[in-house]
Amino acid sequence: DEATATPSENKDGKTEVIFWHAMSGDLETVLKEIVEEFNQSHPSIEVKPIFQGTYEEALTKFNTVAGTKDTPTIMQTFEVGTKYMIDSGKIQPVQKFIDEENYDISQWEKNIVNYYTVDGKIYSMPFNSSTPVLIYNKDAFKEAGLDPEKPPMTYSELKEAARKLTKKQGGQTTQYGFSILNYGWFFEEMLAVQGGLYVNNENGRKGNATKAIFNSEEGLRVFDLIRDMYKEGTFYNVGQNWDDMHAAFQSKKVAMYLDSSAGVKTIIDNAPFEVGVSYLPVPDGVERQGVIIGGASLWMAKNISEKQQKAAWEFMKYLATPEVQAKWHVKTGYFAINPAAYDEEIVKAEWEKYPQLKVTVDQLKQTKPIPATQGALISVFPESRQKVVKAMESLYQGVDPKEALDRAAAETNRALEVANKK
């Protein structure tokens, strides 16, 4: 095999670990710091982090080079790429090293483990994980006569609060009550929190998914919510760009919205008002099941030398240590995969400063480990997400929620069908 041609050692006699990632902005800075520290403490290994664009871009490239001498040792891939990576056959499940070393994975956050366990095997090493949260403007709450410490937990509370928070001036709405980014992830989470499944076969965890079932009652509730609120004029359509959403919130155009836990800190820092963070709301009378983990994990390539794999494993383990995880959590807002990190001093200090961060962790901790919150496992996830986004967008055009949802499901089915042919 060509892959053995990969020089596993560089000229200093160090084992080289090529680490492709998609961390940009401040995340990259932190990541580089951590890698630097690792390299210092592990003289025989040299990890080289290389930015490869967005998750999609990195994946495309990995796809093309996988199996050749240009393959990276470690590859970071977003959660929805899990199934795809497994199917590609180009990766080495980390379970092998867990077994060899008897590595204790119980120290990990169980919900995270849950997500990345497929057929009882852990394929990749969770790394940066996040969940959705409700973020709201406390000042606006006060202004509207709402209790800033009592954010809405159910759909009706949400609607009620949104109505109060919506401000009109002349014919113009200057402040909207609520908003959700047109992004499939939020829909998936709103579904999962009610215990709804995305696809059949237990969310694809019990064999290949063949059919989308998100157009269920649970899914419809989400769509109805959006449609109703939009009709009322309390919901603001922010599009599908994260930055637009942040801008809408920070400029007080929107008083409440859903965001990723990873972004909380920056929002707090930049907002000219007090920011509250809370759990995802659920429909009235529905029991809260918890949230699915988002973010990305690290994958190890298959056709590389033993030595490199070992070194890569070493690096992965290092990333999972409480100290590193604490630092990672504090500096980025992503979860620590190892809850022990939350006992670290720096985390405590940080939570002191940003008590909101703890909310995100709590939400995850309270999640029940059921297939719904384990997350769906399908290889055409990105495509399916596009369909859901389109369905969400069509709501603003007055399309019936049921119809929109059914169409998205049908389109996902077709994608699944094609994918299963391969």
Place this chain on the structure above:
Amino acid sequence: MNVLRTFLLYALLIICSVVVLFPVVYAFLISFMDGAEVLQGHIWPQKFTMANYAAAFQKVPLLEFLLNSFIVSLIVMAGQLIVSSLAAFAFVFLNFKGRDVLFFLCIATMLIPWEAAMIPNFLTVQKLGWLNSYLGLTVPFFALAFGIFLLRQHFKTIPLELYEAAQVSGVGRFRFFWNIVLPLSKTSLITLGVYSFLTTWNMYLWPLLVTNNDHVRTVQIGLKQMQSQEISTEWGVVMAAVIVVILPTLLLLFVGQKHLQKGLMQGAIK
């Protein structure tokens, strides 16, 4: 020219300039704002901070990227100018069978969406062992149908008499090309040069694909590295980087523009 006309013309010019320049100026102003200010939608920074620039340079090896971009852009520019002008010359001044077919074939390459060709090209470049090298970043762009087309259009305006005169004096075709056609097409060559430089400078996806190494990576990748997906981008920093990135190209444009002076053809023949 009467005064009113001049006045109106200036007024129009200024209005158009404002419209055209506004986005750039806007970006420039944003680059001096801190994150909160940006997200609150200010136009004029309340206080000018250079922190964004400092951050931009500190986050990614922007200087090295800039240098790489320069090298790559220059090589591509030179390559495109040479290859395109040779081809355009053949299309205008050499009359051979199948010329029009070949020309249309060349034009047809413009129609191929680069996105569709990218993966096979990546594999080709990989097979050639050109990953992580300037070769892989530049050579695939040397032939440019657009450039050939642009130059052909310009070469066509060169009076045929000049070609005839050269032929009669026994001057070889290449020399005619070199000594007459190229100097006479200075405007178009500069236009094409600027175009090549800028498009190469602005390439993102291809350099990302064929490089794995900060030592050959270009500045657009650096720009992308500063924007994050899930969490808020620091727009001030990004805009600062945008300014840093477009500054050299704008400068190049200003310099090139100076040379695009009054046409040289005046009084060409009779």
Place this chain on the structure above:
Amino acid sequence: MNTSLSMKSSSSVPIRRKRAIWTTLEGIAYLLPSLILFSIFLFYPMLRTMYLSLYVTDHQGNPVQFVGIENFVYLLKDASFLQSAKATLLFVCYTVPASVFLALCLALMANEKLKGIGLFRTFFSSTMGMSVAASSVIWMFMYNPSIGVINKVLSLFGISDVQWLLDPKIALISVAISTIWMNTGFTFLILLGGLQNIDSSLYESARIAGVSYWYQLRKVTLPLLSPTIFFVTTVSLIHSFQTFGQIDILTKGGPMDATNVIVYSIYKDAFINYNFGSASAQAVILFFAVLVVTFLQFKFGERKVHYQ
């Protein structure tokens, strides 16, 4: 010198042919670098794309099953592809005439002999120095409904917020506007160059004849500029068909596929959904569509062009 007449005439045909062959060889020599590069980096991928369009591919883009024209048949029935085709055509119609027209106006103004005109020329061409990515980011900012400057200005006139990029009815137009802005610099520069190449004595003659500005524009400037206009139109047309960057950054093809032009759809299918077969089929359709348009443009457009 004293070869017989018959020999001379008999040698005529071979000489002519030899000369023709020689010219052809010389022509090929000039074209060789382009031809080689085109073959490797454009024709080969295109052929491969055509080949792949007849297959179902795996995630790596390797053909697994021959399906003939099934990919095409599906696409032509697929509502979202038809929507893409429609969006593409609309986008072309919005951007091409407008950018050429605007750039022409700017070029005409900048071609006047005025003090400081060089500065204006530089201003007008400046958008050429901006990458699509950078410009798109700026425009995204300006279009932002909550903090964007455009809505702020509009609100001064009492116009309520416009969802520039979120309303399927205007998203394409919004993207088109930003595209026109991005294209202006380049188109302007080319047109200005064309204007400056016109023999000044022709203008002098028109000045003496005393014709109005508009008449001169119609009867002298535009016809003489026609090769350049033809060029920029053709190029803009082709580029416009292949618009990608601004869509990716501004709308990602949304809302509701309103801006999902074919190239973006190809990108999504190939790089996000890994449907190389379908993506290839779309690429092939796009290729032939642009080919037809370009061919028509050459056939009917170039007829109106006056080369010197």
Place this chain on the structure above:
Amino acid sequence: MAQIELVHVYKSYNGKENVIHDLSVSIKPGEFFVLVGPSGCGKSTILRMIAGLETITSGKLLIGGIEANDLPPSKRNLSMVFQNYALYPHLTVEQNITFGLHTKKISKQEQKQRCLEAAEMLGLTDYLKHKPRQLSGGQRQRVALARAIVTHAPICLMDEPLSNLDAKLRAKMRSEIRQLQRRLGITMVYVTHDQVEAMTMADRMMILHEGRPQQIGAPLDIYNHPSNTFVASFIGTPPMNLAEAKVLESLLLFESGRAMRLHHRLPSSIQQVIVGVRPEHIRLAQPGDDHFVAKVVNVEVLGTETLVTFELTKSEHWIARWNGQWNVHIGERVPLTIDETAFLFFHENGQRLNYSIPSYAAGKEEHK
């Protein structure tokens, strides 16, 4: 009808050297004014300044009595034939000719009419639908001419409009242009390097030399009374023969010892002169004539006439012009005579001396 006045006009292209120096001239309404001068002396420049295509560096231009320095060309109400034709390559001959006529409020029909007339006159009728690049050099020039003619503008500027035409057509055009100009009362400024054109067409002409006006006047006046050697040698083909000579009472002493005797004494103030004689005044001596013998160095038989170049002195060659075809051989020595009244005298600096020899035999030149 419009008058054109140039008052102390200077022109410089580069801000350093002047191309036109201190030009003052007043062209009368309806006058046919011809500009002549060697190539590069500034003729086109003057036309272009009148047309408003070049700025006037200093001085004043008045058209119809109104200062026109800053008037745009279109306001000057004139037409112009460019030296390089300036035809619109994309328009047909017909469109080229009628270009701009609509501004003069001329009906379509009238435009057509004028165009056909001009085309007829210039032999372009067959080419009305052609594009300029399909025309020969002369045909292009004629199109340019037609374009100026059809406007009927009160002022018309022509820059060597006939230089590419053959003699026959040229002769025809000469009289056509002249008639048209008379009929319409156009003020014409006409640049030419053709002596015949200048002499036959001009009401007045100006001779220019290195941007400086040398003489302005009626053609015959200039021909007969050139104000300096430049004009003398520039007007007339072949040019006037000139030679320096010492004056000794009634004797003209040339270099290398040749002498000619006059029947008159020259004023004693004159000691050193430049003597000028037109070639047609050097005749073959009849027996009994005062004559001198000179060696023939070149003979050009033109059909109508014969030009005989002979050695006046070792270094100076003069030309004699005789009617008909003469069979003279190079190297032959011929007896020549010069009518004394034909001599013109110039100061060493080139200026004409205000002195001429009175003719005692009522010149046959002034027949009837």
Place this chain on the structure above:
Amino acid sequence: MAQIELVHVYKSYNGKENVIHDLSVSIKPGEFFVLVGPSGCGKSTILRMIAGLETITSGKLLIGGIEANDLPPSKRNLSMVFQNYALYPHLTVEQNITFGLHTKKISKQEQKQRCLEAAEMLGLTDYLKHKPRQLSGGQRQRVALARAIVTHAPICLMDEPLSNLDAKLRAKMRSEIRQLQRRLGITMVYVTHDQVEAMTMADRMMILHEGRPQQIGAPLDIYNHPSNTFVASFIGTPPMNLAEAKVLESLLLFESGRAMRLHHRLPSSIQQVIVGVRPEHIRLAQPGDDHFVAKVVNVEVLGTETLVTFELTKSEHWIARWNGQWNVHIGERVPLTIDETAFLFFHENGQRLNYSIPSYAAGKEEHK
């Protein structure tokens, strides 16, 4: 030295009408061959075919005995002056002149040398560093000329190379070119519309009319023995006077009743002729001469000579050309006489009749 032969050459630009019809001519090595003809008759086309810039539609071109129809221009070893100059706008005058010399394996120094010589000869020395657009029309033409001169190619083609020069410079250039051509033994094909150039420079000349060769021969032969009315009226300025006449024994009867009596009887086969007389052969009648009286309709005093246009018949005007400046008035009736031997006779179809009146008084024209 190279010979140029054209054998039954035809040329058509559009595949329909021929622009050149059946042209056969052989230009001898070292010959100075002049092409003349009215504007648009195909002169430039012929030059361009010889140069290889236009294809030959049918027929054969031989250069130095070798078929050259398909030889590329650069292989023909010739130089050319284009009618529209074809200067390279971005090169200086000097670079324009020496452009292409390197192909002839001429050293840099020699190039410089030749360039300076040519510039000197053409008065371009001051402009060597200028660009063409800074030159006047005549200066540009001279640059084009210099470019052809410096190559010393064995064949040189010139298309109206002097049309924009003034008389003086033109006269100088005429002899310079002629001398250079002789000295280098160049074969020259020269297009001009200037009679004087044609007459003085040509070894032989060809008159062309609508693409058809009319007559080829030495200038004087053509002048004296034009083979048809076209040539007769084309060569000579002013052109030969022509008129149709009936022949009645020794009487020429013109329209509207004017008659002229000859001392000879014309052959009885001739009944209807076209009569031709050159303007210089129409003299003012001396007392006692056979004369006729005609009304003067136009007078042009050219300085050297006077052209008198008179009414031969109501509809036909003839021109007489007299030396000197004559004070004749329009409308005057003058007695005129024509030397009988000066008459030329043409067939109605234009061909010259092979008949001329024997001169009984040994013509003064053949002096010595």
